[in-house]
Structure formats: structure tokens, C-alpha cells
Amino acid sequence: MGYDDSEAGRVLVAANIGNLASAVLLGLISQKIPIRPLVIGSMIMSFFAVLVFGSGIGDLSLLSFSVAMAAFFINAGVVGMYPIFADTFPAHLRASGIGFAIGLGRGGSAIGPIAAGALFAAESSVFTVSALMGAGGLIAACMIILLPRR
DSSP states (O other): OOOOHHHHHHHHHHHHHHHHHHHHHHHHHTTTSOHHHHHHHHHHHHHHHHHHHTTTOOOHHHHHHHHHHHHHHHHHHHHHHHHHHHHHSOGGGHHHHHHHHHHHHHHHHHHHHHHHHHHHHTTOOHHHHHHHHHHHHHHHHHHHHHSOOO
16 A cells, blocks of 8 residues: 555554454443443444455545454454354254354455455555455354354
């Protein structure tokens, strides 16, 4: 995006701050509010936060803030999935079920940058790539809504 490496590093720090804040806040809030709606809301908000990131923010401080917000909502959704999965799978399938679900997520983490690179190589805009990558949050929210409860 045209920034120096040191400037880009500040954006990565903002992402890590968002990740940390989400894990702490989700843990605290989930003691008062059921985890499923929190995770569904986080996943939906992650889509919009990624869209804001991809909207072409030119100011590095605002870009850092948008990255922190995107990281916040994405990480809150991911962290919140663990207790949902633990509640979903019966005890005899819990370890393999959670491991399988996490493995699928890791696969998406590996494929995502490849897909984004292909989209950029095809001259897609940052906004288009952001919208497509952020759509994963909407898909995850739908999947959690459809996930059976024990």
C-alpha cells in the first residue's frame, strides 16, 4: 500500500492489540451474555470491519484503527468458537470434532492469502478482495446459527 516497513509494522501492532482486547473482553462479557450471540455478532461485524479496511483509507492512523477493529472482531469470533464447539460435540467426539473444525479453519488461513494473491494478480481492487475475504465471517456466522445445540 506504499508505506515503509516500519510504518507497516505499526499496523501489525494495532492488529495484535485488537486480538488481545477481543480475547479479554469476550471472556468477561461471555460471563453475562450467552456466547453464541456474541460470536455470531462478532463474525458479522468482522465482515464490515474488513470492508472498512479495504475501503481505501489513506491515513495510517485510521488504517491502523481499522485493522485493530477487524482483528478484534475476527479474533473474538474465533476464540468464541472453542466453547461453542465444546458444547456442541458429545464427550466421546469432542477432541476429534474440535480438532477437525480447527483444522478446517487453519486450512482456510493457508488458502486465504493464496486466493487474495490470485485476486490481486487478476487486478481486483483492495475493496473487492476485502469483501471476498471478509465474507468468511458471514459464512461462519451462518454456520454457527445452523449448528445444533445439545
